């Protein structure tokens with residue numbers, strides 16, 4: 001069976017994977033839709049090191065095609081989403097409600113990955129990290145539960161409260177999703193800063209109250225103008241760079257909160273004005289990953305109908321052309337690329 005894999009650095013290819021081995025309690029699923037994430041692009045850029053073990057893709061909505069004979073909870077034909085990895089539930093971090101710090105987080109995972117013709121959801125994920133897609137929810141929308149879940153976790157981590165002003169630095173898919181989630185969580189004013197005019201236009205139309213093109217205007221001055229000179233209550237950096245986080249910090253109000261949400265390369269360092277940190281008493285956090293509860297909340301959010309999530313998807317690719325979907329994401333052509341099977 002085929003799966004999309006990272007090959008030589010910069011190369012994505014459809015690779016022949018062995019069919020995953022089915023064990024008691026597992027679910028075998030046939031993907032219906034799988035989103036492309038910047039992590040997939042990062043893995044392609046890095047390359048597989050000559051040994052292809054995993055398929056790309058972790059934002060997957062799928063149909064169950066095989067269950068154990070003893071299975072009571074699941075049936076063939078049900079449509080589901082699943083977490084890509086699973087907190088163990090019993091370690092120190094899990095017991096402190098910090099699931100993505102779990103030391104056993106990657107001990108089980110979807111095999112070989114979401115962008116494959118067949119995927120095994122191992123028993124542990126089937127029992128604690130798999131959720132039914134509501135009947136009337138399109139599978140493309142359900143496949144967004146993972147990236148929305150990551151953002152929901154990020155927004156919860158940074159403590160967004162009803163009425164807050166929010167600045168999101170970044171106009172990519174995660175920036176757009178962060179704007180949507182901020183509104184859903186009760187933000188009074190959602191500002192998105194970026195430097196890609198066609199992305200900002202979509203974000204402006206569907207997700208943000210205000211967009212700021214940082215190639216044309218001074219970010220801090222604009223944010224101050226929209227926030228009575230104070231700066232934003234909440235700032236979330238959704239760009240993988242030190243510069244983005246530095247400008248995010250410049251735009252937070254005294255006592256506000258900053259989330260270093262985007263993953264960055266090893267050794268990415270910023271310099272911090274400690275006097276400002278001390279006197280202006282702002283808070284900083286980072287956020288990584290998603291737990292089952294966040295995926296569940298994302299599905300609930302979609303089902304509420306309160307957020308128009310469909311415009312996050314800007315292009316569809318058939319699985320046979322999944323390589324092109326990676327190029328689309330890498331070249332920042334639109335927002336989210338969705339692969340359909």
Ligand SMILES: [Zn+2]
Nearest residue numbers: 037039059147
């Ligand atoms: Zn992702």
Ligand SMILES: [Zn+2]
Nearest residue numbers: 088091094102
């Ligand atoms: Zn744990």
